[in-house]
Amino acid sequence: MEDTTFFYSSVTLLFLIFVFKLWFLPTTLRRKNLPPSPRPSLPVIGHLHLLKHPMHRTFHDLAKKYGPIFSLRFGSRLVVVVSSASAAEECFTKNDIVFANRPKLLMSKYLGYNYTTLTQAPYGDHWRNLRRFTAIEVFSSNRLNMFLSIRKDETKRLLEKLSRSSSQGGFSKVELKTMFSELTFNIMMRMIAGKRYYGDDVEDEEEARRFRRIMKEATSYGGASNPGDFLPIMNWIDGGDFKNKVVSLSKRVDEFLQGLVDEHRIKKAGLESTNTMIDHLLSLQESQPEYYTDQIIKGIILVLLLAGTDTSSVTLEWAMSNLVNNPKVLKKARAELDDQVGQDA
CATH class of the missing domain: 1.10.630.10 (Cytochrome P450)
Known part of the structure; x- marks a missing residue:
């Protein structure tokens, strides 16, 4: 009985220490210079409770409130969301090396040939x-x-x-x-x-x-x-x-x-x-x-x-969606195709 009590007490203590370090750690010891972040970030899960489908609309709503660049905590992982075209371009041009690495996920290890494929390999000679x-x-x-x-x-x-x-x-x-x-x-x-x-x-x-x-x-x-x-x-x-x-x-x-x-x-x-x-x-x-x-x-x-494949098909799908939602642009695109390609092609 005493052994069981000691075991559960130890587990509880470890959990409380984990929550303390994650949640109550003084802000001076946390990472600095991070983009704005929604409050609160809950213990253990962070901002996972904020995510709702469709995801792009959730990020859009957060961007309207916190700006085009904001940070989220997905459990134990820090995530920075960039929803501005100019900021995204800067990330992948001026700061491309900073963003060159990918997180080591379970799928990346087993389906990415142990992190050796182009999309999963760490930045380096390979x-x-x-x-x-x-x-x-x-x-x-x-x-x-x-x-x-x-x-x-x-x-x-x-x-x-x-x-x-x-x-x-x-x-x-x-x-x-x-x-x-x-x-x-x-x-x-x-x-x-x-x-x-x-x-x-x-x-x-x-x-x-x-x-x-x-x-x-x-x-x-x-x-x-x-x-x-x-x-x-x-x-x-x-x-x-x-x-x-x-x-x-x-x-x-x-x-x-x-x-x-x-x-x-x-x-x-x-x-x-x-x-x-x-x-x-x-x-x-x-x-x-x-x-x-x-x-x-x-x-x-x-x-x-x-x-x-997925990126190309999704791009085509969104392009068609935007054309349908913008009849004037669709009409202009159709006229250009008729003029340059013809209706009998």
Whole structure:
């Protein structure tokens, strides 16, 4: 009985010490020069109680009250929210090195090949090499022009799909979010591996279903999906369930990507000519095998799929939303397209 009482007393004391350090620590000992912050910041959870969906409106309301730059405490993590275009530009130009690192989250470790991908690697030589590679070998004008026909074809397919929807009796409601997502995934996968996994002309339906399941799960776990990243005690309460799911997902992702790399390696050895990003990466591997390992190649592919698709589709979705909400701008854009492209294109 006495041992039990001592145990609970010790746990309570440790908890009170933790709360004291987090909440009652004198302001002179806290970080200085932080942007304005809402009060109160609650013990343990900080400002997590303020977050409500849709998130962008919550941040907009806070920005109206505290200014374009404000700070929040998400559990044990400090977050600075920048909602001004000019301030955001300054963050990523004049102060780009300051903001170059990313927080070490659970997803970053297991789905980011132990923090070695472009989006998760710490600032340093390895990160600079990956950034240089993507700038020259992926996003250069020459490389993008090589895949122009793919972008044209996928855009044409989308327009034809929209046309079929509208021809079924006048106006019809369409769900553009899914269409834009499928558009960007098909463009990216055709550039990476020469394959379509959504819509028509899918060569291997089982492989496509497997890809779609993996990507859906990966995007659902992305961002701030793990409470334990902000409230470490949740990792103990969770019993490792979230971690086990992420580890399982990372193994399936790695297996799928390795299959793509091996498939193109076999084709390349058999002198079967293809012109995809994987083929180019394998050529670089032949000249620099010590750096362009299979893990680096898979990491580059994964970043292109996760970071290069959702951002593009969301941008298109918001662009369409803003056009619909601004009829004058929409009318001007339509007139410009009719004038420059024509209605019969």
